[in-house]
Amino acid sequence: MMTLRRFNALAEAYGADLRRWPEVERAEGAAILAASSVARQMLRDAQHVDSLLEAARDTEAMTLLHPGEQAAALARLRSGVAARIAPSYHRRGARASAMLQNAMAAYRSGWMVMTVGGGVALVAGIWIGGMRRAAAPVDLITILQSSPLHGLVW
Amino acid sequence: MSSDASAQAHVLTMSGPRAYGDAGDGELLSWSSGGDRRAFDEIVMRHGPFALRVATRLVPDPMVAEDIVQEAMVRAWSQARHFDTDRALFTTWLYRIIVNLCIDYRRRKQPEPLPDDFDPPDPAAGADELMETSETQKALMGAVRDLPARQRAALTLVYDEGLSGIETARVLGLSAKAVERLLSRARALLRERLQPAPRRRGSEP
Numbered sequence: 001m002m003t004l005r006r007f008n009a010l011a012e013a014y015g016a017d018l019r020r021w022p023e024v025e026r027a028e029g030a031a032i033l034a035a036s037s038v039a040r041q042m043l044r045d046a047q048h049v050d051s052l053l054e055a056a057r058d059t060e061a062m063t064l065l066h067p068g069e070q071a072a073a074l075a076r077l078r079s080g081v082a083a084r085i086a087p088s089y090h091r092r093g094a095r096a097s098a099m100l101q102n103a104m105a106a107y108r109s110g111w112m113v114m115t116v117g118g119g120v121a122l123v124a125g126i127w128i129g130g131m132r133r134a135a136a137p138v139d140l141i142t143i144l145q146s147s148p149l150h151g152l153v154w
Numbered sequence: 155m156s157s158d159a160s161a162q163a164h165v166l167t168m169s170g171p172r173a174y175g176d177a178g179d180g181e182l183l184s185w186s187s188g189g190d191r192r193a194f195d196e197i198v199m200r201h202g203p204f205a206l207r208v209a210t211r212l213v214p215d216p217m218v219a220e221d222i223v224q225e226a227m228v229r230a231w232s233q234a235r236h237f238d239t240d241r242a243l244f245t246t247w248l249y250r251i252i253v254n255l256c257i258d259y260r261r262r263k264q265p266e267p268l269p270d271d272f273d274p275p276d277p278a279a280g281a282d283e284l285m286e287t288s289e290t291q292k293a294l295m296g297a298v299r300d301l302p303a304r305q306r307a308a309l310t311l312v313y314d315e316g317l318s319g320i321e322t323a324r325v326l327g328l329s330a331k332a333v334e335r336l337l338s339r340a341r342a343l344l345r346e347r348l349q350p351a352p353r354r355r356g357s358e359p
Contacts, residue, residue, distance in 0.1 A: 013337040014319070020312065022319050022330070049341045052348050053313055056298040059291040064210055073220055074202045080220075081198050081227045085191055 002028040007039050011046040015053070180239030187235035194231050201245065202227075204315070205252055211310045212256035214299055222259060226251040242324070249311070249325040257303040297347045305340035308333055 007029060014020040018029055032039050172185065174196040182200075185193035205226065209219035229251055230237075237247060301309065304326065311322040312333075319337075323330045 009334065009338065012341060013334040014312070015341070046341075049345050052294065052344055053298070053309070053341075055291070056294045056344075057314060059295045060211065060298070063295070064207070070203060070206070073206055073216070074199070077202045077206065077220060077224055077227070078195060078198050080224045081231070082191065082195060084224070084228045085194065085231050 002032050004032070004036065004038055004042075007032050007036075008042045011042050015050045016043045016047040017050070179244035183230075183234050183237055183239065183244060186231060187237075194227075194234070197230070197244075198227055201248055204245075205248060208249065208310060208315060209252055209256055211314060212253065212303075212307060213259055218259065219256075222255045223252060226255055246321065246324050249315075249317075250327065253307045253311070253325055257307060260303040260306075294348060297344055301340050301343060305336050305343070308336040309340050312337060 002025065006025075010021050010025060010029060014022075018026050018033075021029055033043060172190070172193065174182065174193055177185070177193070177196070179197065179200070182193045182197050186197065202223070205223045206219065209222045209226075210216055213219045213222060226248065230248060237244070298306070298309070307326060308322055311317045311325060312319065317325070319330045319333050323333045326333065326336075328336075
């Protein structure tokens, strides 16, 4: 059986409307309310605070968003969330794609450097070779004597 | 976004069309955890209004409240795969994220001082008379908003959102008894701040 003390605790927490009370305690609450004038006074006291809360809710409702504004707020929310969850996907994909592109570019530029470098070396070699042939008779001993390896060879 | 969504929908139809509007929250969340953004958009459409309403009640600035709800939704998206639909309701989970973000925000933010010209209501006047003045309405709303964050959250969930004490306890991560205490304290504070002070016998004319 519910005590008056428990009844008061519930009234102070959940107010005068028994539908808000914990379901398992509603029936006992209603029984004690029917039987006790003290319980009825407790509920009247709780009703005062309920009315303050209702008035606060009504006042607050005036400051809350109107239906049109609510729709606009929901639209903003949807687009905001979509933007924040989509980029994370795109970013991940884009990051991987960018890394791949960079790797390909590096790969391609590496080959290009090697090709150009090889070409330049080839042209320079032919040119230097032509100059030497024009300046001196070409025999193996002369070439070795004029090279930096001369000391080592002799 | 629309071409992206349609492309995604096309991919999804290969394993059977998804009826987003008819799907339950658990199903939508499960699809979302697999990267289905259209499913998550359905969740945002479905629960966005209540989420915005709760946040706006807990955080007075509507723009901040919107930011909080957006953050909560993004967290729900990123945590979707960890959510166990057999153990809890999605709405309880979402309430919990929103309420915790609002409580954190209110704890970080210092309360704004009242304007210099603010005239507090006369406690000697009758409550009914006071209700009629805008000053009192402001005081009333201020008193509710100035409640400690958890008390305010408990009041909002039980009195405005119609949650039971047990559901509120789940949202706040507390016991039902603790919720009862929060509600009692909140109501006692409101009574103390807003009810006309009882007149002493000696002061009667």
